[in-house]
Amino acid sequence: MIDGILLFLAILIFYSFWWFDFYFLKKNTLRFEKKFGEALKEADVIIIFNAGGWGTIRHEEAFDLNSFSEFISNYLSSKGLKVCIVQYFRTEDHLIGKIGYLKDYLSNFKKQAKAIISIISRTNKKVILLGLSNGALIADEVMERAENGKNIFSIELGKPFFGVNSKNENILLINECEDDLSNGHTLELFKATFIFGPIRWIKNFILGEGVSLGKAVKIKGHNYPLPKYEKQLVDFIDKKII
Numbered sequence: 282m283i284d285g286i287l288l289f290l291a292i293l294i295f296y297s298f299w300w301f302d303f304y305f306l307k308k309n310t311l312r313f314e315k316k317f318g319e320a321l322k323e324a325d326v327i328i329i330f331n332a333g334g335w336g337t338i339r340h341e342e343a344f345d346l347n348s349f350s351e352f353i354s355n356y357l358s359s360k361g362l363k364v365c366i367v368q369y370f371r372t373e374d375h376l377i378g379k380i381g382y383l384k385d386y387l388s389n390f391k392k393q394a395k396a397i398i399s400i401i402s403r404t405n406k407k408v409i410l411l412g413l414s415n416g417a418l419i420a421d422e423v424m425e426r427a428e429n430g431k432n433i434f435s436i437e438l439g440k441p442f443f444g445v446n447s448k449n450e451n452i453l454l455i456n457e458c459e460d461d462l463s464n465g466h467t468l469e470l471f472k473a474t475f476i477f478g479p480i481r482w483i484k485n486f487i488l489g490e491g492v493s494l495g496k497a498v499k500i501k502g503h504n505y506p507l508p509k510y511e512k513q514l515v516d517f518i519d520k521k522i523i
Contacts, residue, residue: 302381314400328350
């Protein structure tokens with residue numbers, strides 16, 4: 282019985298990694314390349330939207346980051362620039378997609394970052410990478426490869442403490458001092474992820490609220506309301522982008 286379960290898990294993990302590397306990455310890169318190419322035809326500035334979490338939520342529904350993309354887009358438009366938002370999806374929203382995603386996540390999205398920079402570096406138009414949490418992690422990885430790209434910028438919110446921590450001068454990094462994930466408070470992260478999160482999920486399940494385990498995990502300080510950062514965004518855009 283146990284051997285059968287272990288064999289099933291091994292096959293599932295192997296297949297998920299294969300699916301991610303040899304199916305999803307190729308399809309996703311081609312899709313992103315097409316969307317980016319379409320945006321180039323009509324925009325002066327392209328915003329690459331990288332949602333938090335698994336990176337599967339459409340930007341219209343990712344309210345925690347969508348407010349930032351809309352603010353940036355409206356501000357640039359007020360300066361006479363045409364703006365397009367292109368979303369980059371990091372995986373698909375199913376079990377195989379999430380297992381396969383973990384392999385790339387552990388390598389700080391090196392494969393995906395390499396694919397992104399190979400596409401966005403083909404233009405001289407302004408490109409802004411906008412990322413929250415894990416989305417900021419991949420944006421930072423891309424910026425590490427964009428040292429010669431003076432037209433490529435990144436706005437990173439709540440970036441996890443690990444990763445390359447790029448020194449590229451075209452990055453606006455916004456991390457709250459109370460954010461346990463950004464500041465590497467590992468004990469607090471462990472308690473939030475493996476103790477309080479599951480307890481909250483069980484409670485919600487009993488109450489019939491249907492909250493996913495991921496949403497049940499609440500990390501202290503990992504919250505970025507737009508009004509608090511509007512001045513930083515405007516200053517960065519005025520100084521670096523316009």
